[in-house]
Structure formats: C-alpha cells, structure tokens
Amino acid sequence: MAVPRISPEDLAPRLESAAGAAASDAPLIVDVRLKYPYEHSTMTLPGALRLLPGETAHREWPCDRDIVLYDSDPDDIVAERAALDLQRLGCRVLVLEGGIAAWAAARLPTSPKTAPQLASPMGVPAKA
Numbered sequence: 001m002a003v004p005r006i007s008p009e010d011l012a013p014r015l016e017s018a019a020g021a022a023a024s025d026a027p028l029i030v031d032v033r034l035k036y037p038y039e040h041s042t043m044t045l046p047g048a049l050r051l052l053p054g055e056t057a058h059r060e061w062p063c064d065r066d067i068v069l070y071d072s073d074p075d076d077i078v079a080e081r082a083a084l085d086l087q088r089l090g091c092r093v094l095v096l097e098g099g100i101a102a103w104a105a106a107r108l109p110t111s112p113k114t115a116p117q118l119a120s121p122m123g124v125p126a127k128a
Contacts, residue, residue, distance in 0.1 A: 003083040005076075006068060006094040008106040015046070027066040032082045033100070037072040043110040045070060045096075045103060053078050056085040063091035070096035070103070 011027070018026030029048040031038065038050070048070075051059070061067065067086060071078040079095045086093040096103065104110060 005097045008103045033072045046111045067093045070099045
C-alpha cells in the first residue's frame, strides 16, 4: 500500500487556512523523528504532536481528518512506517516529503524547542 506524500509548499497553505477554522478541519501534524534527531533539534513544525516510532497503535487517532507525519530522514522511512500503521487503522495519512529538513529549507514557519544542554563535569561548577 502506497503512502501519499505532501510537499512543504502544499502543506503550508493548508495549515495557514486552517488556523482560522475549527481545529477539527486542520491537518493533524505529527513528529515521528527518532529519539536522537528529535532531542538534538531546536525546532518542530508549528502545533506538531510528538510520537515515538512504534506508538501508533497505542493512541486514539482522529481518522476523520488528515494526519501528516514527518521525520528527519530524507527518504521519510520512519514517517512512512508510521503512516502504514495508521492506514491499517483506517486513517487518512500523508507523509511530508523531505521531512523537517525540507520544511526548514523552504523557510516555512517553525516552532522552537530546547535541545539538550551539556552537563558540567562532576566537581566543576557550571558557568553563569
């Protein structure tokens, strides 16, 4: 079963037009990046929910609206696997082509998030 794709340029206006509409009309954006790429990133797509790979079966999904998944792999491997799981549940799902890198390269809006900070070595006070 093929997973439909959506380009950043096609998704952006859908998110903009849905901003003023009811939340149930807007696509649900889901970040499925693997742990390391997610934790060491400083951005997400605006309004994105976080989902660890493999958690799709453990949640209830609004399958009556589009669900757009993205990851950090240029081939969208993680997002495609999660999308296949959601398709089996009967959801309308799309994968963002090129993931968050393509979104950022298109200079589309992002939301900031904190990345891990280096811890001070034991016995060495942290600099202020």
